[in-house]
Amino acid sequence: MRMGAMKRFLPILLLLALVLTAGPARAHVGSPNVFFDGDAGPYPVRVIVRPPVVIPGLAEVTVRFRDGRKVDGVTVQPVQYKAGFKGAPPPDAATPVPGAPDTWSAQLWLMRGSSYTVRVAVRGPAGPGEALVPVTAVPMKVLKMDKGLGAVLVFLGLFLFVGAVSIVGSAVRESVLTPGEEADRQRRNRARVLSIAAAALFALALWGGRNWWNSVDGEARQGIFKPFQVQASVVPVDGRPALDLRIQDERRADWSPLMPDHGxxxxxxxxxxxxxxAFAHLHPVMKDPDDFQVALPSLPAGTYRVYADVIHESGFPQTLVDTVKIPEGTGGPPQDPDDSWRASAPLGRANPDVSPLEDGGSMVWKRGPLAAGREAELRFEVRGAxxxxxxxxxxxxxxxxxxxxxxxxxxxxxxxPMGTVSMAAQQAFAKLEKREEGKAVAVTMGQMNTDGTISFPYEFPRPGRYRLWVQVKTGGKVRTGVFDAEVGNKGGAGP
Ligand SMILES: [Cu+2]
Structure with missing residues (x-):
C-alpha cells in the first residue's frame, strides 16, 4: 500500500521537476541578440547586447571600438521608454576585457519587460561620445530544469517521502519500548494504520505543492512575450490578388500606435x-489600424511564411508571423516603388558565393568562417554588368x-549595415533624450561607403541551414542577391 501510494505520486514528483520550453518570440524571430555598428560621437563602435531570457535579468553589453582606439572610460545605462532618461538608474562603468584593450564589457539589470535603450557613454582623447542602442526586454522562456538535477530531485523527494512515512511507522511501533523489547501485534497494526494515514497526509501536501507549482508556472508561461496574433489571407483588390494581414489581438488597444520605420x-x-x-519584401498600406493590404507581385504559387515587421511608438518592435497560400496568377506593377521580390533555386542549390543580379551584375559573398553563437562579419561585394x-x-x-x-x-x-537595431526605435529614444535633457544625439545610418561593398554585423543564433537575401539599389532598382549558409556548432558549446 505504501509503495502503491508512492507510485501514484511519482508523476507529481516528475511534474515538479517538469522540463519547460517556450517558442520564439519578439522582433527578430529566434535571434534576440542586438548588434549595433555606429558612432558614439567621435568613436566608431560596435555594441552587442545580449538581452536576458527572463525578466528581471542581466543583459550582457559589449562595446568594441572599431578603429582599435583606446579610451579612458565607458559607461552603460538602461533607459526604459516609460521611465525616460530622468527615471533611469545611474550609469554602470564598463570594464576593459583583459587582453582586448579595444573591448569593454558590462552587465545591466533589466527589471521590467519593456522597450529600453542602452545609453553608451564614452570618455576619451577625442572628447565625450554617446550612442543609443535600443533593446527590447521581454520574458522569452521559462527556464529549463537540467535533466540531471531533475532526476536527483525526484530521487531525493522519494527518499524524503519514504523516510517520513517510515519514521511515523517506527515512532508508533517502537518509540515507547525499552531496548530489546519486541513490538506486539496491536502496536504493529497501529503503526501500519498510522503509516498509511501519514502517507496520505504527505501525498496531500505534495498535491497542494503541485497545484502551487502549476499556477506559478502558468503565470510565468503567460508572461512569455508572444507577438500579436495575425491572420494573413489573399483577397481580390481592384481586380488583382492582394495580401491582407489582419491584426487580431486583444492587447492592441493597450499598446502605443505603430510608427513608420524606413518610412x-x-x-x-x-x-x-x-x-x-521565392522571396518578397513588400510594404502594405494600412486600411484601418488593424488591417494592412498590399498587391501581390508575380510570385510562384505555394505556401509562404509571412513575417511582418512593425514598430510601436515606444520603440518596441515586433515581427508578426503567419503562413499563407498564394494562388497562381499573381502579378502586376508594384504597389510601392520599394517593393521587391526574387525567385531563385531552392535552398542548398543556389551558387554559394556568387549571386547573379537582375541587371547583369553580380553580388559576391566574401565568406568568413561561420559558427553558431559567434560574432561574424557578413561582407558582400556588388559588381555592375x-x-x-x-x-x-x-x-x-x-x-x-x-x-x-x-x-x-x-x-x-x-x-x-548598422546592425539589427531599428532606426525608428533609435530615433524615438533620441527624441525623448532631446526633450528631457536637451541634447541631440546623432542617429547614425551605418557605414556609407561607395566602393560597392556592404557588411552586416551578425551572429547566427544556432547551427543549421540558412538562406540570406541581400538587397541593394543600383540604377534606380532594387537588386536582391541570394545566398545559402551552413552554420556549424561553436565547438561543443552548443546553441
Ligand atoms: Cu531594412
Whole structure:
C-alpha cells in the first residue's frame, strides 16, 4: 500500500521537476541578440547586447571600438521608454576585457519587460561620445530544469517521502519500548494504520505543492512575450490578388500606435516553403489600424511564411508571423516603388558565393568562417554588368537591407549595415533624450561607403541551414542577391 501510494505520486514528483520550453518570440524571430555598428560621437563602435531570457535579468553589453582606439572610460545605462532618461538608474562603468584593450564589457539589470535603450557613454582623447542602442526586454522562456538535477530531485523527494512515512511507522511501533523489547501485534497494526494515514497526509501536501507549482508556472508561461496574433489571407483588390494581414489581438488597444520605420508602417516579407526559393519584401498600406493590404507581385504559387515587421511608438518592435497560400496568377506593377521580390533555386542549390543580379551584375559573398553563437562579419561585394564595383544608392534610408531565415522558419531577422537595431526605435529614444535633457544625439545610418561593398554585423543564433537575401539599389532598382549558409556548432558549446 505504501509503495502503491508512492507510485501514484511519482508523476507529481516528475511534474515538479517538469522540463519547460517556450517558442520564439519578439522582433527578430529566434535571434534576440542586438548588434549595433555606429558612432558614439567621435568613436566608431560596435555594441552587442545580449538581452536576458527572463525578466528581471542581466543583459550582457559589449562595446568594441572599431578603429582599435583606446579610451579612458565607458559607461552603460538602461533607459526604459516609460521611465525616460530622468527615471533611469545611474550609469554602470564598463570594464576593459583583459587582453582586448579595444573591448569593454558590462552587465545591466533589466527589471521590467519593456522597450529600453542602452545609453553608451564614452570618455576619451577625442572628447565625450554617446550612442543609443535600443533593446527590447521581454520574458522569452521559462527556464529549463537540467535533466540531471531533475532526476536527483525526484530521487531525493522519494527518499524524503519514504523516510517520513517510515519514521511515523517506527515512532508508533517502537518509540515507547525499552531496548530489546519486541513490538506486539496491536502496536504493529497501529503503526501500519498510522503509516498509511501519514502517507496520505504527505501525498496531500505534495498535491497542494503541485497545484502551487502549476499556477506559478502558468503565470510565468503567460508572461512569455508572444507577438500579436495575425491572420494573413489573399483577397481580390481592384481586380488583382492582394495580401491582407489582419491584426487580431486583444492587447492592441493597450499598446502605443505603430510608427513608420524606413518610412513605412510595415515591412512584410514572404518566403516560400519548403525550399525558401521565392522571396518578397513588400510594404502594405494600412486600411484601418488593424488591417494592412498590399498587391501581390508575380510570385510562384505555394505556401509562404509571412513575417511582418512593425514598430510601436515606444520603440518596441515586433515581427508578426503567419503562413499563407498564394494562388497562381499573381502579378502586376508594384504597389510601392520599394517593393521587391526574387525567385531563385531552392535552398542548398543556389551558387554559394556568387549571386547573379537582375541587371547583369553580380553580388559576391566574401565568406568568413561561420559558427553558431559567434560574432561574424557578413561582407558582400556588388559588381555592375561590367564587373566593376557598383555604385550603391541608399534605399529606404539604408545602404542595404538583408534578411536571414533558417530552413525551419525558427529564425528570421532583418538587418542593416548598422546592425539589427531599428532606426525608428533609435530615433524615438533620441527624441525623448532631446526633450528631457536637451541634447541631440546623432542617429547614425551605418557605414556609407561607395566602393560597392556592404557588411552586416551578425551572429547566427544556432547551427543549421540558412538562406540570406541581400538587397541593394543600383540604377534606380532594387537588386536582391541570394545566398545559402551552413552554420556549424561553436565547438561543443552548443546553441
Ligand atoms: Cu531594412
Amino acid at each position: 513605412k508602417l510595415m515591412h512584410l516579407f514572404l518566403i516560400r516553403e519548403p525550399g525558401l526559393d 561590367d564587373g566593376r564595383p557598383a555604385s550603391l544608392e541608399p534605399y529606404m534610408g539604408m545602404l542595404s537591407h538583408a534578411v536571414i531565415s533558417k530552413d525551419d522558419g525558427q529564425v528570421f531577422v532583418h538587418l542593416h
